[in-house]
Amino acid sequence: MYVRDAKNREEVWLLDHIESMGLDETAFRSRDYVVAIDEASGEKAGFGRIRVHKPDDGDDVCELTSIGVLEGWRGQGVGAHVVERLAEYAGDEGFDTVYALTGEGAYLAQFGFQRVDESALPPVLRERLEAKREGADPDAKPLAIDGAEFRVPDRLREAFKHAPEGRAEADDDESPEDFGIDPESATYKYDTGR
Numbered sequence: 079m080y081v082r083d084a085k086n087r088e089e090v091w092l093l094d095h096i097e098s099m100g101l102d103e104t105a106f107r108s109r110d111y112v113v114a115i116d117e118a119s120g121e122k123a124g125f126g127r128i129r130v131h132k133p134d135d136g137d138d139v140c141e142l143t144s145i146g147v148l149e150g151w152r153g154q155g156v157g158a159h160v161v162e163r164l165a166e167y168a169g170d171e172g173f174d175t176v177y178a179l180t181g182e183g184a185y186l187a188q189f190g191f192q193r194v195d196e197s198a199l200p201p202v203l204r205e206r207l208e209a210k211r212e213g214a215d216p217d218a219k220p221l222a223i224d225g226a227e228f229r230v231p232d233r234l235r236e237a238f239k240h241a242p243e244g245r246a247e248a249d250d251d252e253s254p255e256d257f258g259i260d261p262e263s264a265t266y267k268y269d270t271g272r
Contacts, residue, residue, distance in 0.1 A: 079115070079123065080114070080117060081112050081113070081115070081159050082113060082115060083109070083111075083112055083113075084109065084111035084113045084125065085108070085113075086108055086109070088108060088111075091122065092106075092108055092111055092125060093106065095146055095148070096146065101143075101144045101146055101214060102144050102210060102213070102214040102215065103144065104213075105129065110129060111125050111126065111127045111144075112126055112127075112160060112163045112164060112167075113125045114151075114156045114159060123147065123148055123151035123154075123156045124145075124147035124148060124156040125144070125160065126142065126145035126146070126157075126164050127144045127145075127164070128140060128141070128142060128143075128164045128167050128171075128176075129141045129142075129143050130171070131203070133200070133202040135201070136201065136202070137200070138173075139177065139200045139202055140168045140173040140175070140176050141176075141177045141179065141203065141206070142161065142164050142176055142177070142178045142186075143178065143179070143180075145157055145160055145161060145164075147160070155233075155235065158189070158230050158231070158235070159234075159235075161230075162228070162230050164176075165189075165223070165225060165228045168225060169225040174224060174225055174226075175222050175223070175225070176222065176223050176225060176228075177194070177199070177200075177203055177221065178220075178221045178222070179206060179207050179215070179218045179219070179221070180215060180218055180219065180221065181215050181216070181217030181218050183219050183221055186223075187221075188234075189228055189229060189230065190223050190228055190229055191221040191222065191223045192221060192222065192223065193219060193220070194220040194221060194222045195220075196220055199220050203220065207220055
C-alpha cells in the first residue's frame, strides 16, 4: 500500500467518489489530490486533497479537505496515510499550519489537530467555513495543527502495513470509464477491433 499524487486520468474516478461520499468538490483540481493504492492489485483505496487559498489581502492558507476512504478499505489506516502525505506536502510548501474544516474532528484529533476559535481563522477560511456549513458539511468545525506536531498513531501505521491482507484481488485493467469515456456512446476514429 502506498500513497501517490493523483493522475489527470483519475479525475472522473475522484469526482464519482467525492460525489458518492458527499464530500466537498469546490474548486476541484485533480492535481491537488493524492490517492492510496494497493501495490499488489492496483486497487484505489482512498484519496484526499490539500487546497491552497491565495487571498488578495493576506498570506496563503493551507486547507486539508475531501478525505475519503472506500468502504472496503476503512479501518485499515488508509485515511491516516492520506492525511500524513497531505501534511507532508503542506510542510514541503512552507506552511507551518494546516487547517481543516470538518464535522469529523474526532478523526483528525488523533493526529494532533485541535479546535480553533472561528474568530482566529484567516478571513478566507471563515468564508469557506460558512460555505461548507451551507453545503456539504453542516457540522463543520475549524481545526488546525502545527505541521511539526503531526503524528500518525502506531496502531494506524501498523494497520496500513497490513491493509491488503484478506482482500480479494482487484481487476487492474484500465477501462474506458477510467478516462471519462462512455463506451456505449463513444465513436472511434480508428478500427479498434470491437
